[in-house]
Amino acid sequence: MTAILSNTQLRDVGSAPRKLTAGLPPATVLLSFAVILVVILWSLIPGLFTSLSPVTGDTASKLAAPSAAHWFGTDYLGRDQYARVVYGTASSVTSALVAVLIGLVIGSIIGLASGFRGGWVDAVLGRFVDVLLAIPGFLLAVVIVSSLGFQTINAAIATGVSAVAVFARLMRAEVMRVHSATFVEASYLEGGNRLHALLGHVLPNAYRSVLVLAVLQFGTSILIIASLAFLGYGDPPPASDWGLLVASGKTYVTAPWLVYAPALVIVATVLSVNRISRWLRNAK
Amino acid sequence: MTGDYRRFALTRAGQAIVVVLLAYVFTFLIISVLPGDAITNTLRDPQHGLSEEEIQRIVAFYGLDQPVVVQLLLSLGRFLTGELGFSLQSNLPVSQLVGDALPSTLTLATTALLIAIILAVAIAYGAQYLPGKWAAIVRSIPSFFLSVPNFVIGLVLIEFFAFRLHSFTTTDPNSPVATLFAAITLAIPVSAPLAEVLIASLDHESRQEYAVVARSRGLTEARLFAKHLVKPSALPSVAMVALIVGELLGGSVITETIFGRDGIGTVVQKAVTGEDQPVLQAIVSLSAVIFVAVNLVADLASPLLDPRVKLRESKLKEKV
Numbered sequence: 001m002t003a004i005l006s007n008t009q010l011r012d013v014g015s016a017p018r019k020l021t022a023g024l025p026p027a028t029v030l031l032s033f034a035v036i037l038v039v040i041l042w043s044l045i046p047g048l049f050t051s052l053s054p055v056t057g058d059t060a061s062k063l064a065a066p067s068a069a070h071w072f073g074t075d076y077l078g079r080d081q082y083a084r085v086v087y088g089t090a091s092s093v094t095s096a097l098v099a100v101l102i103g104l105v106i107g108s109i110i111g112l113a114s115g116f117r118g119g120w121v122d123a124v125l126g127r128f129v130d131v132l133l134a135i136p137g138f139l140l141a142v143v144i145v146s147s148l149g150f151q152t153i154n155a156a157i158a159t160g161v162s163a164v165a166v167f168a169r170l171m172r173a174e175v176m177r178v179h180s181a182t183f184v185e186a187s188y189l190e191g192g193n194r195l196h197a198l199l200g201h202v203l204p205n206a207y208r209s210v211l212v213l214a215v216l217q218f219g220t221s222i223l224i225i226a227s228l229a230f231l232g233y234g235d236p237p238p239a240s241d242w243g244l245l246v247a248s249g250k251t252y253v254t255a256p257w258l259v260y261a262p263a264l265v266i267v268a269t270v271l272s273v274n275r276i277s278r279w280l281r282n283a284k
Numbered sequence: 285m286t287g288d289y290r291r292f293a294l295t296r297a298g299q300a301i302v303v304v305l306l307a308y309v310f311t312f313l314i315i316s317v318l319p320g321d322a323i324t325n326t327l328r329d330p331q332h333g334l335s336e337e338e339i340q341r342i343v344a345f346y347g348l349d350q351p352v353v354v355q356l357l358l359s360l361g362r363f364l365t366g367e368l369g370f371s372l373q374s375n376l377p378v379s380q381l382v383g384d385a386l387p388s389t390l391t392l393a394t395t396a397l398l399i400a401i402i403l404a405v406a407i408a409y410g411a412q413y414l415p416g417k418w419a420a421i422v423r424s425i426p427s428f429f430l431s432v433p434n435f436v437i438g439l440v441l442i443e444f445f446a447f448r449l450h451s452f453t454t455t456d457p458n459s460p461v462a463t464l465f466a467a468i469t470l471a472i473p474v475s476a477p478l479a480e481v482l483i484a485s486l487d488h489e490s491r492q493e494y495a496v497v498a499r500s501r502g503l504t505e506a507r508l509f510a511k512h513l514v515k516p517s518a519l520p521s522v523a524m525v526a527l528i529v530g531e532l533l534g535g536s537v538i539t540e541t542i543f544g545r546d547g548i549g550t551v552v553q554k555a556v557t558g559e560d561q562p563v564l565q566a567i568v569s570l571s572a573v574i575f576v577a578v579n580l581v582a583d584l585a586s587p588l589l590d591p592r593v594k595l596r597e598s599k600l601k602e603k604v
Contacts, residue, residue, distance in 0.1 A: 131310050135530075142552065223431075274430060
């Protein structure tokens with residue numbers, strides 16, 4: 001005698017005990033997304049996270065250690081360091097975004113042009129990319145920002161220019177890879193033109209690796225812009241870019257939290273960004 | 285075969301020279317064409333106390349009263365003969381400024397490179413041979429190293445080893461211990477990409493059939509690592525080390541500032557604050573020369589390190 005199993009029961013046998021978290025990314029990735037969400041909220045609505053001002057402080061409580069009232073302590077003017085970090089987020093994050101956009105757009109155009117046109121266009125643009133790679137990235141950023149003037153937006157532009165080469169190389173490689181694929185050749189046979197091959201085949205296929213690089217580059221840009229701000233090549237105080245906060249905090253040896261708090265925020269942000277990028281790369 | 289190699293070497297060398305020259309032009313354009321008339325500003329700055337005669341001499345030397353193209357050609361011509369011009373700030377020859385600062389930076393960068401290689405090999409070895417959980421932790425180290433800004437590493441090291449443990453003093457930044465810590469600061473972010481390349485390459489090689497055969501012959505993992513896995517991993521690693529050189533040069537700007545060392549990084553910083561164009565131009569172009577030269581050597585060495593490279597090259601040629 002065999003028991004008669006219903007269709008649904010049969011199906012259940014195959015996918016036995018499904019965990020509640022099965023479809024979710026790993027915990028570290030979720031945590032990374034949470035960190036990034038907080039950072040985004042800090043930059044969009046800083047007022048929601050702190051009632052204290054980042055610019056004016058109570059000099060009576062200067063250089064106070066972290067406490068319930070001042071999570072990250074206070075600086076030499078009695079300003080709340082947590083408020084300074086929160087209000088400095090917008091500029092730190094936006095400038096990194098601008099940098100990625102510059103690198104992404106210019107780099108992609110160069111990569112697409114050299115991949116598609118080949119020949120002398122490829123040779124000329126290839127040498128240009130070689131040149132960008134030959135000058136150490138940070139040095140290039142320093143020279144550009146010193147030419148444009150010491151402002152955070154210029155630091156962002158400089159960081160973006162030094163990222164052009166990696167995007168150009170990736171995009172060129174993607175175009176070469178997809179362009180020689182049989183299905184693209186077939187689309188030409190069907191009467192498709194280059195624009196069609198670009199929009200219909202190359203970009204959709206390149207999208208994932210370019211996205212992974214863009215996310216990774218966002219983390220790198222935060223580091224480079226923080227480094228430029230640390231050297232004093234960004235907006236001057238009372239701006240409170242993360243790198244600038246570390247730089248101004250390092251003078252006060254007795255108040256190490258002034259350095260550690262913004263430093264931890266930078267590390268947590270970049271670590272999260274890198275984790276997300278790695279997850280995107282490995283996810284199918 | 286040797287004829288092939290010679291042609292390959294010559295082509296690469298030619299490309300390298302072209303890239304260096306273009307890098308010089310590119311830097312020149314960034315410095316002089318972008319907004320901000322730095323040279324004239326600097327010259328007219330009363331703080332420099334230059335007489336009208338001196339200003340005229342400098343203007344004539346750099347061709348400042350002529351179109352940019354002429355200035356560029358003047359400058360490029362001098363660069364080709366090894367003449368780097370004069371600092372606008374100190375009136376010293378740029379070659380002297382660079383020459384004085386170079387030994388300090390070279391010491392720092394070479395030490396950092398050594399530390400980075402040791403760190404990367406240790407990480408890759410750990411990722412390969414430590415038991416499961418530990419290997420996973422070791423594997424995530426490069427990603428962590430890549431997330432910590434250079435200046436934070438430096439400040440933390442100074443805080444703990446100089447201020448708390450008194451291993452070195454910041455007032456004597458050139459002492460061996462201080463140099464070691466500065467080098468560690470510079471090495472940590474740089475070791476990360478190298479470790480990643482090594483890990484990937486070891487993963488790949490240890491899955492190959494020859495590794496399985498060697499294991500079946502009874503080779504211990506340590507001997508397998510030393511005898512069979514290190515050599516094929518050398519090629520991507522050498523390429524990565526060559527790429528890292530650029531980062532070492534850029535990173536020295538921050539590291540030298542934090543540790544108070546006098547080196548190329550400090551010269552760059554002073555030149556940036558003082559809008560000292562000739563100094564910036566010289567250092568950026570020299571960095572490009574170093575980077576391109578190191579990569580050329582790595583390129584030329586790769587067929588010698590791994591015969592398969594040469595094979596692939598000649599196969600390509602057969603096709604064409």
